[in-house]
Amino acid sequence: MPAETIPMLPAPLLEVRDLCVSFPSRGRMIPIVEHVSFTLGERDILGLVGESGSGKSVTAMALMGLIDSPGVQITGSALFRGQELVGLAQKQLLRLRGSEIAMIFQDPMTAFTPVYTIGWQIDEQIRAHERLSRKQARARTVELLADMGVPDPARTADRYPHQLSGGLRQRAMIAMALSCNPSLLIADEPTTALDVTVQAQILDLIRSLRSTYGSSVLLITHDMGVVAETCDTTLVLYSGRVAETGPTDALFAHPGHPYTAALLASIPPLDGPRPHRLPAIAGAPPAPLERPAGCAFAPRCSYAHETCRDAPPPLVPLVPAGQAGQAGQAGQNTGAQSAANIQQQSAQFAACVLPAEGTLLLPRLLEADTAMSSPGGIILGLSDQGIQPMLSSAGEPPL
Amino acid sequence: MTRRSDTAITPDASASASASASASARPLLDVRDVRKTYHLPRGQTLKAVDGISLSVMPGEVLGLVGESGCGKSTLGRCLLRLTDVSSGEILFEGQDITALKERALRPLRQQMQMVFQDSYASLNPRRRIGDLLAEPLRVHPDPDGRKRSRATITARLHELMDLVSLPVSALERYAHEFSGGQRQRINIARALALSPRLVVADEPVSALDVSVQAQIVNLFADLQARLGLTYVFIAHDLAVVRQISTSVAVMYLGAVVELGETDAVLHSPAHPYSAALTAAVPRPVVGAARAAPLGGDIPSPVARPAGCRFHTRCPFVQDRCRVEEPALHVIEPGHSVACHFPLAEG
Numbered sequence: 001m002p003a004e005t006i007p008m009l010p011a012p013l014l015e016v017r018d019l020c021v022s023f024p025s026r027g028r029m030i031p032i033v034e035h036v037s038f039t040l041g042e043r044d045i046l047g048l049v050g051e052s053g054s055g056k057s058v059t060a061m062a063l064m065g066l067i068d069s070p071g072v073q074i075t076g077s078a079l080f081r082g083q084e085l086v087g088l089a090q091k092q093l094l095r096l097r098g099s100e101i102a103m104i105f106q107d108p109m110t111a112f113t114p115v116y117t118i119g120w121q122i123d124e125q126i127r128a129h130e131r132l133s134r135k136q137a138r139a140r141t142v143e144l145l146a147d148m149g150v151p152d153p154a155r156t157a158d159r160y161p162h163q164l165s166g167g168l169r170q171r172a173m174i175a176m177a178l179s180c181n182p183s184l185l186i187a188d189e190p191t192t193a194l195d196v197t198v199q200a201q202i203l204d205l206i207r208s209l210r211s212t213y214g215s216s217v218l219l220i221t222h223d224m225g226v227v228a229e230t231c232d233t234t235l236v237l238y239s240g241r242v243a244e245t246g247p248t249d250a251l252f253a254h255p256g257h258p259y260t261a262a263l264l265a266s267i268p269p270l271d272g273p274r275p276h277r278l279p280a281i282a283g284a285p286p287a288p289l290e291r292p293a294g295c296a297f298a299p300r301c302s303y304a305h306e307t308c309r310d311a312p313p314p315l316v317p318l319v320p321a322g323q324a325g326q327a328g329q330a331g332q333n334t335g336a337q338s339a340a341n342i343q344q345q346s347a348q349f350a351a352c353v354l355p356a357e358g359t360l361l362l363p364r365l366l367e368a369d370t371a372m373s374s375p376g377g378i379i380l381g382l383s384d385q386g387i388q389p390m391l392s393s394a395g396e397p398p399l
Numbered sequence: 400m401t402r403r404s405d406t407a408i409t410p411d412a413s414a415s416a417s418a419s420a421s422a423s424a425r426p427l428l429d430v431r432d433v434r435k436t437y438h439l440p441r442g443q444t445l446k447a448v449d450g451i452s453l454s455v456m457p458g459e460v461l462g463l464v465g466e467s468g469c470g471k472s473t474l475g476r477c478l479l480r481l482t483d484v485s486s487g488e489i490l491f492e493g494q495d496i497t498a499l500k501e502r503a504l505r506p507l508r509q510q511m512q513m514v515f516q517d518s519y520a521s522l523n524p525r526r527r528i529g530d531l532l533a534e535p536l537r538v539h540p541d542p543d544g545r546k547r548s549r550a551t552i553t554a555r556l557h558e559l560m561d562l563v564s565l566p567v568s569a570l571e572r573y574a575h576e577f578s579g580g581q582r583q584r585i586n587i588a589r590a591l592a593l594s595p596r597l598v599v600a601d602e603p604v605s606a607l608d609v610s611v612q613a614q615i616v617n618l619f620a621d622l623q624a625r626l627g628l629t630y631v632f633i634a635h636d637l638a639v640v641r642q643i644s645t646s647v648a649v650m651y652l653g654a655v656v657e658l659g660e661t662d663a664v665l666h667s668p669a670h671p672y673s674a675a676l677t678a679a680v681p682r683p684v685v686g687a688a689r690a691a692p693l694g695g696d697i698p699s700p701v702a703r704p705a706g707c708r709f710h711t712r713c714p715f716v717q718d719r720c721r722v723e724e725p726a727l728h729v730i731e732p733g734h735s736v737a738c739h740f741p742l743a744e745g
Binding site for chain 1: 616677683
């Protein structure tokens with residue numbers, strides 16, 4: 001599959017092109033991640049979302065140079081501020097990791113060593129990258145912990161990981177990750193182990209980082225709710241391949257890939273009418289070795305037809321509302337000029353044959369005006385913008 | 400809103416909550432002031448379940464929700480007497496199971512089964528699925544008190560596979576050959592082997608991916624309708640609980656803080672904790688307005704706050720809440736809350 005040309009943002013912080021990761025097993029290579037491309041701008045939050053085994057963590061580990069299993073094959077390119085990360089020597093990676101790119105993990109208990117205090121570990125990280133005295137480092141640590149909303153930061157710094165609650169440990173880990181002011185923070189399921197009320201606090205904190213620390217965040221999660229609340233851009237992975245990518249609001253309002261649409265539909269709603277049955281997706285994602293030759297989702301897809309089974313469909317642009325007419329033309333004529341034109345204007349891409357065939361999925365059914373209020377002045381509802389269909393389905397038979 | 404000082408939801412109220420689910424007035428499960436206290440070193444005590452009273456009518460699905468450490472799993476285990484209670488009564492069809500000897504309990508065990516979160520850990524990896532599913536049928540006699548024949552058992556196994564939509568060939572295979580969703584189907588089949596009346600499911604879908612989770616939630620709902628089962632469905636995911644439950648009990652630090660019909664509790668919560676919990680769930684919708692998250696952490700259950708157990712995090716805390724513990728009281732038929740100042744109808 002060729003690399004897709006996604007319109008260039010001004011000076012992206014991270015530009016990943018055609019990243020592939022394969023692991024050897026019993027004499028053959030198992031492709032875990034195939035041709036993943038994305039761009040992360042300064043102060044952007046990009047959500048990498050997918051089910052278990054979709055390759056989201058492996059993608060992040062490959063970017064950080066953290067995959068060292070023998071025989072692993074990483075190809076493609078990942079430019080961080082113009083510097084190639086794929087194949088970079090460990091020595092140079094060491095300089096980048098922690099100071100320029102930092103990572104936080106799902107389980108802060110195993111990310112900290114249990115035998116040193118939280119403060120000691122953050123001090124050490126600071127002193128590994130900067131020439132500071134112990135005292136200066138500790139002052140910075142305490143300040144960071146305070147910034148992360150840790151109560152009584154000076155005393156908390158003297159505590160061991162097991163003495164803190166899950167939420168405080170995660171705050172401490174974010175403090176450690178931010179200690180050298182990295183421009184990129186990779187957060188791998190940072191709230192999955194946390195309770196929902198604490199998750200809300202940590203997501204607030206992550207959202208605030210771009211203004212307080214100027215950090216970009218690559219947020220890896222399986223939770224579509226977390227993505228909707230946190231990320232500017234969303235990349236949906238399915239079985240190691242990009243299924244869909246685009247601005248979060250557009251993608252959630254009008255998913256272009258049947259997998260995205262089905263995944264969103266299968267989440268039980270918390271507001272509005274309760275469906276009699278959940279629209280579940282039949283079957284399970286394929287194992288990497290059993291991935292079909294064509295679209296990986298085809299065996300579970302209700303729109304699948306012959307063209308889906310030949311080769312993995314390339315990422316094609318979906319068209320913003322105004323250009324719906326042109327899209328129809330492009331679909332039929334595939335005129336090089338109009339296609340290029342659309343490519344520049346669209347930011348939402350789906351690896352699916354439907355858009356090229358002129359078949360458009362319907363926008364998500366959401367009750368626009370069922371803004372519900374609950375006690376305590378909490379208003380739950382949708383903004384007008386959130387339900388604007390991105391594609392005009394006029395003239396298309398409903399699917 | 401009238402306020403009464405009942406310490407528990409009254410039988411009348413609970414019956415009306417599930418009047419549609421059952422014609423019988425007697426609850427299948429009646430929990431009365433159940434406590435489970437663990438004694439820790441240095442004289443500390445952990446009140447995992449701190450005086451819970453509730454009842455579940457036949458055909459009802461009670462969702463037990465709450466964050467980690469709230470005692471929902473401990474309560475679930477107590478309901479089946481997998482854990483002995485420290486005090487209180489648990490009546491299963493009017494019979495107190497907390498006092499029964501193990502031998503007398505055995506016939507009742509057929510009536511109540513459990514499905515666990517970890518579908519892999521619950522299945523012996525070295526035995527075939529058919530063998531695992533046959534075990535309860537071999538251990539327990541049939542309703543006439545006779546040992547089941549091999550042919551009866553095989554026929555039942557085929558029935559069970561059909562119930563959970565797995566091929567009969569699955570019986571010949573081992574747990575590792577299945578995906579997480581399929582393994583959970585097997586666990587459900589085993590729980591149903593003896594045709595129980597009550598199934599306690601402890602986070603049965605939280606280890607599954609969303610696309611598979613929906614299948615299993617649907618399966619639970621189908622089986623409930625088809626077999627007239629009663630569930631106690633323990634989960635931290637409010638959306639899943641809403642999908643399956645007829646009523647919901649919200650737990651916080653070992654106690655039920657709100658209890659009522661699903662839509663009442665989740666859409667017009669009367670307890671500030673229920674409101675905060677519902678509001679904190681991220682919606683998969685861009686632009687959904689978000690409430691300011693609840694501050695602080697859940698206190699340690701070892702050092703439970705005095706007065707209202709939620710007062711340390713409550714945005715509406717008053718002086719009275721710091722000293723006097725609110726009892727669970729009825730605010731409208733079938734809806735009880737443990738709060739001095741319940742939130743008004745939204």
